[in-house]
Amino acid sequence: MDMAKMPQTGREVRLRSRPQGMPEESNFELVEVPVPAPGPGEVLVQNIYMSVDPYMRGRMREGPSYAAPWQVGEVMQGGCVGQVIQSNSPALEVGAYVLGNQGWREYFVTRPDQLTPIDPGLAPIQAYLGVMGMPGMTAYVGLLDIGRPRPGETVFVSAAAGAVGSVACQIGKIQGCRVVGSAGSDAKVAWLLNEARIDSAFNYKTVADLTAELGSRCPDGIDVYFDNVGGDHLEAALAHMNRHGRIVACGMISVYNATEPVCAPRNLFQVVGQRLTIQGFTVGDHGERREMFYRDMGRWIQEGRIRWKETVVEGIENAPRAFIGLFKGENFGKMLVKIGPDPAA
Numbered sequence: 357m358d359m360a361k362m363p364q365t366g367r368e369v370r371l372r373s374r375p376q377g378m379p380e381e382s383n384f385e386l387v388e389v390p391v392p393a394p395g396p397g398e399v400l401v402q403n404i405y406m407s408v409d410p411y412m413r414g415r416m417r418e419g420p421s422y423a424a425p426w427q428v429g430e431v432m433q434g435g436c437v438g439q440v441i442q443s444n445s446p447a448l449e450v451g452a453y454v455l456g457n458q459g460w461r462e463y464f465v466t467r468p469d470q471l472t473p474i475d476p477g478l479a480p481i482q483a484y485l486g487v488m489g490m491p492g493m494t495a496y497v498g499l500l501d502i503g504r505p506r507p508g509e510t511v512f513v514s515a516a517a518g519a520v521g522s523v524a525c526q527i528g529k530i531q532g533c534r535v536v537g538s539a540g541s542d543a544k545v546a547w548l549l550n551e552a553r554i555d556s557a558f559n560y561k562t563v564a565d566l567t568a569e570l571g572s573r574c575p576d577g578i579d580v581y582f583d584n585v586g587g588d589h590l591e592a593a594l595a596h597m598n599r600h601g602r603i604v605a606c607g608m609i610s611v612y613n614a615t616e617p618v619c620a621p622r623n624l625f626q627v628v629g630q631r632l633t634i635q636g637f638t639v640g641d642h643g644e645r646r647e648m649f650y651r652d653m654g655r656w657i658q659e660g661r662i663r664w665k666e667t668v669v670e671g672i673e674n675a676p677r678a679f680i681g682l683f684k685g686e687n688f689g690k691m692l693v694k695i696g697p698d699p700a701a
């Protein structure tokens with residue numbers, strides 16, 4: 357970028373206070389700060405998209421979660437894709453598109469080894485925050501390595517029209533499984549049937565009895581439950597698990613805003629009778645699978661076997677609202693916030 361046109365200030369979002377229960381916009385603060393100058397060996401990145409993810413709710417809390425807590429009064433972190441606009445390093449040229457971990461701000465300075473260059477010719481840059489990024493790899497590792505589905509088995513996925521769930525559903529189909537999904541709107545259910553092409557899908561908000569509905573959708577029982585929701589969905593799935601079934605504990609979004617400890621599913625004894633395995637995992641522990649993930653996912657996308665949706669909220673000032681929307685089902689597919697200029701501009 358022409359030095360004369362270099363921005364003087366940029367905006368960032370800080371954690372103003374820790375939420376009790378559902379986060380509110382007042383827990384966040386938008387602040388204008390000077391754009392930092394890159395030092396020797398560093399680059400200046402202008403963010404274009406930032407990611408909001410359910411796991412960030414854990415980082416708003418004090419105390420241990422699987423990602424370190426954010427500090428009150430400080431700018432938050434998260435996945436982002438942007439473009440290098442100033443470079444003091446031969447490792448990254450001005451104009452390069454990069455994946456980073458300094459979302460929630462318009463500009464940042466870092467060393468090139470903290471960034472992953474991305475190829476905008478292979479997939480739209482924001483896909484590296486979704487289907488080709490952390491959520492896609494979560495679905496890949498979770499279903500294939502933890503769930504280990506075999507052809508002909510029944511896989512049930514909750515939050516099935518979300519970033520992780522929609523990919524888990526389609527990988528299940530690629531594995532030759534019968535896939536059943538639950539989601540929170542009729543439009544999401546229609547997309548799962550018509551675009552993701554899974555075998556059965558239902559709107560959990562309009563069914564009279566979740567456990568009974570799931571049973572009717574899975575006449576041969578469930579072999580793999582990919583759990584994104586916990587709570588009532590876990591209890592319903594436990595009721596229908598087949599012997600030696602596997603429960604992939606990916607996330608439990610229904611309890612992230614709970615202010616009291618939540619009850620375990622009331623039917624946990626099913627684990628004994630049905631010889632079930634419940635295994636939790638975090639995608640960050642599976643870096644050794646990244647190359648294989650890129651290879652398989654790239655091929656599946658090219659072959660039209662994986663489709664995806666995005667909900668894009670415009671403007672960093674709306675990032676808190678986008679984040680809160682995750683807990684209200686406002687996203688269809690990956691929730692993204694666009695905070696910089698179009699790549700083509």
Ligand code: NDP
Pocket residue numbers: 409410411490491494515516517518519520521538539540541544584585605606607608609610611637638639640682683684685686687688689690691
């Ligand atoms: P999504 O894109 O799925 O967005 C969250 C969705 O969850 C919402 O759109 C909503 O969809 C659904 N939801 C929200 N509240 C509830 C509720 N009370 N009951 C049922 N559904 C609810 O987010 P991600 O794909 O990014 O994440 C999905 C899950 O995967 C989360 O639990 C997350 O924590 C977990 N995760 C785990 C990782 C790991 O390494 N283990 C890594 C990444 C994500 P709807 O309209 O259907 O209600």
